[in-house]
Amino acid sequence: MSKIINYYNQFDEWGRLEREPIEFQVNWHYIKKYLPKEGAILDNGAGPGKYSMELAREGFRVTLTDLTPRLVDIAETKAVELGLRDAFDDFQAADATDLSSLESGRFDAALMLGPLYHLQYGKDRIKAVQELHRVTKQDGIVFVAFMPRSKHILSSLQSPHNWKPNDSMDAIAEFADSGCFNHADEGRFTGAYYFNIGEIKPFMEANGFETLELIGSNVGAMLSKESLSYWNERGESERQKLLRLFIEKAADPYLLGVSSHLLYIGRKKD
Incomplete structure (x- = not known):
């Protein structure tokens, strides 16, 4: 884990989502589709809090956790800068496999958009998902990221x-x-750690979740910089049409394998 912390200490994760906005915009479209109307949300493995800030803007009570203390500090600073600090219940440095500082059944929805990328042992991946299950309310919605x-x-x-x-x-x-x-x-x-796509739904369902949807966060990930530049240079109208196409095709099961990230959406069931 020390190598992972060191990596994220020097990597600009907030900037990555700014430089590669399609992933964030597609994910946010589907997250908003399934979010409850109100309530408490956990952003687990949140990094610098890009999604947390949007959740706070939408009026949710947000708790942010991440393995890397520096990123937790950056997230709290961002919240203050954006005038959103009062929407946050807590900022914690925490391992996704051990959320013992959080009580069971606390959250109406929970995001885990990073931890499973770095858990190379099956027992740790199970622990992380079981902890997510524990802290989420019955019938609460979870959003979990995978790399194919x-x-x-x-x-x-x-x-x-x-x-x-x-x-x-x-x-x-x-x-x-x-x-x-x-x-x-x-x-x-x-x-x-990268999942085989066919293993994702059975893995989540075996750990207490009902599958609602599995989407590709960026099915255009194989496009070259030159290709993306071509469409971006054609103006805002064309960019928005491209984004709508990626959102539409995100749910196409035949394109999941070319997406850089996947987003699993499920409901907690006992």
């Missing part, structure tokens, strides 16, 4: 030198089997 293994295989084939050690077919084959990725270059995205 198929997309990382494609990315490794497309840019092998950017994804060492996945710069050989043997390494890619090993990754395809395990889903675990540890970057060979120090300071790069590492300690990661």
Whole structure:
């Protein structure tokens, strides 16, 4: 976990969502679709709080947790800067596998949009989802992010030198089997776990959730910078049409494997 904390200590996660707005905009569309009208929301593994700030603007009571203390501090500072601090019940540095500081059944909805990326042991992934289940109210809605293994295989084939050690077919084959990725270059995205898409719904359902939807947060992730620039340069009208297309195609099960991230939406059931 120390490598993960070190990575996020130096990585600009807020800036990433600003530079790559499609993921945030698609996710937010589907989050708003399923959110309750009011209540208490947990943003677990929130990073600097990009989603938390939107939840606060919508009038929810928000509790923010993240493994990295620096990001928790950044999130609280952002909330103050944006005049949203009063909407937050708490900011905590916490491991997603142990939310013992939070009481059971507290939240009307909960987000977990990062922790499962970095839990390489199955027992830890189960703990994290069970903790999410515990702190969510009965029939509460959860939003959980996953990274698809198929997309990382494609990315490794497309840019092998950017994804060492996945710069050989043997390494890619090993990754395809395990889903675990540890970057060979120090300071790069590492300690990661990628799910096979067909395993996501059974995994969540086995841990107490009813599946509502599984969507691709950015089905346009394979587009080059040049392609995106072309559409962005055609003006706001074309950008909005492109975004609407990505939102529409996000729910297409045939495109999940090319999305950089997936968003699982479920309801807590005992």
